[in-house]
Amino acid sequence: MEKEATVNEKNYYSRLDTFIRKNYPEIKLGAIYSLIRKGFVKVNEKRVKKNNYILEIGDIVKIILDEDKLEELSRPAQPSLKARPVSFDIIYEDKDLLVINKPAKVSVHPGSKEEMATIIEGVIHYSRGEFEPHLVHRLDKLTSGVMVVAKNKQTARELTELIKSRETKKYYLTLLVGNLNKKSGELVSMVYGKAARLKYNLKKKFDLFGDKYSLVEIELYTGRKHQIRVQFADLGFPIAGDDNHGDKKRNKLLRKNYGLKRIFLHASKISFDYNNHHYDFSAPLSEDLQIVLDKLEKSTKRN
Incomplete structure (x- = not known):
């Protein structure tokens, strides 16, 4: 270059x-x-x-x-990392990999203004000096779900290369505002000047007295920043809870009536082949989002 x-x-x-x-x-x-x-x-x-x-x-x-x-x-100089306790569930662990269920509202890495403990600091605390954690992919602060951490530099390099060459499969669950008519589809567009691609499958619809919502599973082929938010907003179906790209009025009602306090986006699954093994990891929908779905289901049945 x-x-x-x-x-x-x-x-x-x-x-x-x-x-x-x-x-x-x-x-x-x-x-x-x-x-x-x-x-x-x-x-x-x-x-x-x-x-x-x-x-x-x-x-x-x-x-x-x-x-x-x-x-x-x-890259700007990174703040020094500390060992700080963070609560997260461990999905899988071996000598090379640590797979966790990332909670929402926790950043993965410290920023210049970040005061709360972060995922990487939580993993350092968990390691007790027995391994050196490396982030190989990231999730937004408000996104929950499955996240893979490498336990050494070699694994980090190899997994990063897998992700760059798109040899991993990543799946997300999200709730869209609106009545998505197609049961499945593919979105290919430019996001902040870069080509972005994803596929989606409609899982369920909710009708709340005329306000319609669509629960979809997404397979992400490219990992552009805020890709899912931007592509569905451009399609006319913003993610529930996303004030930056979506419907603030609807989001306010969802917060008040259904308890949705963040963007409805969850990294549900990731799979890849590594060291002659095939790995499939999944994270159950976080409790706060499951409560929202349960309330939507009840309201839909009453409608």
Whole structure:
């Protein structure tokens, strides 16, 4: 992968390191020095290994690096991780894998403003120093369900590659606002500029005095950020409880009458082949969402 920029009057800075820092602010300063020192930066097709190399108008600056490595170098520094207790159910565990049922309203990793304990910190606490946990995929803070954690770096690398090559199958349960007419279908569209694909199967419908809802199972082929929310909202069937992409008025009624206090999205299953074994893991629907479904069922029968 290459990042390329031509030096002009608008973006000009004389020193090479300063030019990269100003024009690629997402790359950490320490990473810039490392890239130059290790020969990953070219000026006019020649490798330059001096931070203070003086540029001229018209020079072409290239950063040449593997996309994953460049993304890693561009990532902001992560807050230090602590061992902090977090309550979660363990679905499966062996020497390489820990599979948990992630509770809703718990972030998987600390952010700059995160004060509550997170999933990764909870797993560190659970490990008691016996293994080094690595997240290989993520779930949004308000999403519950099955989540796989690698217990060593090698497993993390291999599972991450499985996910990137789409050799894993991920399934979700969600409640959509509206009467979904098709029993099954496929959605292919762009989400925030990236191609996104999923398939869905209608599981059940609820009719609450004219307000209709559809429970669907989703097989996710691509893992774009907020993909499920965006694709179904674009289709006209936003996820229940999603105020950002959905119907705030309906969501308010669902909170008041049926106790839905978050987005109705649950990671129900994940399957993959690893180390000559086939793994199928599932997480039962979280109690808070099951209560909502039970109340919807009762109201539908009374209707």
